[in-house]
Amino acid sequence: MTATQQTQQTRTFRLPARARRAVLLLHVVAGVGWFGIAAVTFVLTLAMLTRSDSAVVRAGYEFHELLIASLARPASLITLGTGLVLSTGTKWGIAQHYWPLVKLVLTVATIAITASLAPGWIATAARLSSGSVDSAQVNLVGMAAFHLLTVGAATWLSIYKPGGRTRWAARTRSPSVQGRR
Template sequence: MITIKKAQPKSRSRRLSARARRAVLLVHVVAGVGWLGIAAVTFALTAAVLVEPELGVVRAGYEFHELLIGWLARPASLLTLGTGLILSVGTKWGVAAHHWPLIKLVLVVVTIAITASLAPGWIAAAQASGSQSVGAQVNLIGMAVFHVLTIGAATWLSIYKPGGRIRWNLPYPRRI
């Protein structure tokens, strides 16, 4: 006797349950808003320290700046990145199925990479020489503005979701 096997249904990718998605989304939003707030505070702090004439206050301001970055901004940025990846993989949006999650991922990774590579040197230079290191101080203000803009752009992308789906398998035009 011949038996015919039924075709197995296509396996769906694993998606988060509604409860898990909401929980991860809550953590993602809180971490992202926290990161934006920290960026705004570091902007205000760095701008205030820029015009401060007393070296002791300048050094204390940058020590506080380092504490904000190390204890709050880094964890918030990494938590935002991690929960964003979980949401991308665990929902219909995907990491690279739509334009906006991919752009958000690039914004977050670039912001973290630039900050991790440049900010420590600028903070050390600003702490060491105080008001003589105007260049490093201005760079730190620019870095804070950069953070506010990129995190704000990522927030905008989350709300408006522009661009639609990415069409990865477009055929190349044939030339005759």
Template sequence: MKPTARKVWLVLHVSTSVGWLGGSYAMLVMGAVALTSEGRPLRPAAYELMHVSDTAIMIPGSLAALITGLVLALYTKWRVLRHWWVITKLVLTVFAMVFGYVYTAQGVKDALAATLADPRADLGSLGPGLVNGSVVMLAVLFLATVLSIVKPWGRTTRGRARR
């Protein structure tokens, strides 16, 4: 990849990844607001905003981060299977995407439906679970960010053989 193209892809990757990380923090804040606003009109509004953020920030951000990361991994010196930090970051990204869809997005939809009908609805462990899920997502994305900067663990066996 030519240096100018690499810079463009890198800017796109960093921007979308940081946006995804910021969206995760926003989801945590909204989940905490919803959790502490039982019985108030703010509660369903917070879940509605979480749902909008999920569809407008988290899903597109995760896809953009994955695609731009794969382009960089395939067409730069890092490659996909040559460095442990790249493999780990890819696994964390896919985990975060699946976790976000299976756990968080579905939970937000359930919480929104329940609180639209009754802002005092008993969500059981769903409310705290969404906050905990946001903490997990934030931690995973923060770890992926750290890996991008620190680049630990060296090369894989495949990476050493190519060297």
């Protein structure tokens, strides 16, 4: 078996160019949407801190929950799914370079933290009486800021691709490919 044949056999699956571009487009649109929703929820949660009408506060947090359930949750899951497809179907890999691995950790952590904490905070904030500020409201502002930071950081990582290759990269490459660094 020649080195070329061995390289072709050990090569992992790669997305065809047209499919890669389609998945990348969906990934970018979902990520931008997620960031936009985070910005809206940040402004909304800040505005709810200063409202004195209980009905307005309740409506604001009900709208916040609607944004999360109908837009943010699907956008975050689409971003995660398309990111996994792109990292496994392109040269970057999940653990070949630091930046896709860090993006994965940021995305999973953001989804997990939000899914576990935000529903209770939203329910508590929606029940508050007028004029009072509760820790749940402040936590929701912090959660929205956390989303802006993590999704913004993931976007930055995608553009600048810092950090080089991971220590696992050399182990997952075939010997003939390692020699051609």
